[in-house]
Amino acid sequence: MASHPVLDLAVIGGGASGFFTALQYAELAPGKSVAIFEKGSHFLQKVRISGGGRCNVTHACFDPGEMSKNYPRGSRELRAAFHRWQPSDTVEWFRHQGVELKTEPDGRMFPVTDRSETVIDCFLERARKSGITLYQNRPLTGITLLDDGTFSLQFENLETPVVARTVCIATGSLKGSSLLQHLKALEQTLQPLVPSLFAFNVSDRRISDLAGVSHPHVSIRREGTSTARQGPLLITHRGFSGPAVLRLSAWEARELAETNHHFPFIIDWLPEMKPDAIQAQFDDNRRTHGAKLVRNSPIPPLPRRLWERIVACSGIEDQTTWGQLPKAAAKNLLDGLKSARFEAQGKTTNKDEFVTCGGIERKTIDFRTMQSRNVPGLYFVGECIDIDGITGGFNFQAAWTTAHIAATDIATR
Incomplete structure (x- = not known):
């Protein structure tokens, strides 16, 4: 069977951080090929149910130092990261896409429509306009680093491997993930995965x-x-x-x-x-x-x-x-x-909405780029990293911030 053309960027995971990485990359590197591979049948599932179906997009805290205090794990790394992309940038990006956000008395920020579909529709429409290829029901079953520095990706329901110059892991929680052994083979150490927010x-x-x-x-x-x-x-x-x-x-x-x-x-x-x-x-x-x-x-x-x-x-x-x-x-x-x-x-815990403490060890990632310190071309964003915030829009903001930093670096590769 014919092999797939080499992708410039393969994003593993069709959730908040994966979509935002792909969208930002497509904005910064127009004409490059990017695809999102989602293991389930629905994209942006956590976005859909977040905030009781209203989607708590971020939190109205616009000082990076103060913002970083809301993360039991990862606050030091995020403090610097928020100087590059913080809630005010998130609000501005959504406004630019025609999605206005409002602030509630406790600081949580939602679309003025009070509907998570507003965010999902925005992402799907941007992906369509940017030429991002979307794959559903495609669990990653293997990842191999090739001699030329590209990656060979094996997926369920795809007969031939996909080759990508760059891979961004954006799977959300790695709890129970079949990726764990592959990541260990790529010298990524993990902090034990335990529930948070329950x-x-x-x-x-x-x-x-x-x-x-x-x-x-x-x-x-x-x-x-x-x-x-x-x-x-x-x-x-x-x-x-x-x-x-x-x-x-x-x-x-x-x-x-x-x-x-x-x-x-x-x-x-x-x-x-x-x-x-x-x-x-x-x-x-x-x-x-x-x-x-x-x-x-x-x-x-x-x-x-x-x-x-x-x-x-x-x-x-x-x-x-x-x-x-x-x-x-x-x-x-x-x-x-x-x-x-x-x-x-x-x-x-709400099985779909839970947050996990643990994941890819922070010290194995360069937070200036979100690239693995061990494997050039392999990036991590969002909740698969040992970063988690308290409730109130903080986990989504960490997703947007890490995605922006990764996309910016990948676009300059």
């Missing part, structure tokens, strides 16, 4: 039947550690989720994996109030609202249903008034508000 499975009477109740601001830490993460929290059918939980799961991904995701943690339901201030509020209620039921007096911003449950689980009867509240019960309530101890019994 919810905690908790079975506890303090939260049973409260699924859907959210709290705007808690502080949460693993028991035995002093570093807490703050943010909104959501009670789910399985336990706890929301930004505060996801942040803790990201920053402590390796430690939590070592416990097999069974670990005790502490929630402070009122992190903006010191224990003395809460005690003073109790004393004031006793003096001025002595006849009022304790369960009817939630301290803002605690949701009423959650407050009622914390009160009940502190051993306080439904009909107890502030005037009748015993000192021991008041102390239980204070402890239940400031240092509630829970046990995580595993994790829950």
Whole structure:
């Protein structure tokens, strides 16, 4: 069978970082041949489901130093990288393509349409106009470095190998990937792959039947550690989720994996109030609202249903008034508000949306170019590298930034 013409660039992975690498390369090196090979039947799948189907494109943080603080792994390397392509560049690029972004109060940025399809349509249309060839259902089964410095790529559903001058690996998480042994053969070392950004499975009477109740601001830490993460929290059918939980799961991904995701943690339901201030509020209620039921007096911003449950689980009867509240019960309530101890019994991840900590070891990549330090012509972008951000548009921004740097260097080769 006739062999394929030699490609200037083969991008392995049809997700955010792969598409952006190909699009940027096509802009910088018009007339060069580039193809994207996606193992699944859909391109940009993570873009489609991100942000509840709205696509959290980036985060409105325009200082590279501040931006880099949102990455549990890779912050040092990204700090320099963000000086070359940061959220303001992302916003401008999308605007130039006719996709306007808007900023939400928490800093997350979405298309004004609130539809991830807007981003997907933009990418597919740009790829079509740029002459980028798109292959679906093409898992890479082998990669060999040839004597002349080109790469021979074997794909499922393609009889003859594809030869490419340059290869960019943009597969997203390498967890369970058949590429691992090929990358090891190319002297790419990997950091162990463990989940990041996951919810905690908790079975506890303090939260049973409260699924859907959210709290705007808690502080949460693993028991035995002093570093807490703050943010909104959501009670789910399985336990706890929301930004505060996801942040803790990201920053402590390796430690939590070592416990097999069974670990005790502490929630402070009122992190903006010191224990003395809460005690003073109790004393004031006793003096001025002595006849009022304790369960009817939630301290803002605690949701009423959650407050009622914390009160009940502190051993306080439904009909107890502030005037009748015993000192021991008041102390239980204070402890239940400031240092509630829970046990995580595993994790829950959205299988399509999860982020992985680990991947291609950062020191084996030159972050000025995103090229492998061991294999000239082999590039890595996005989540296949041992880089990950907290929730809020940070992982996509790392994808755009690494893709831009790689495409810029490949275009000058």
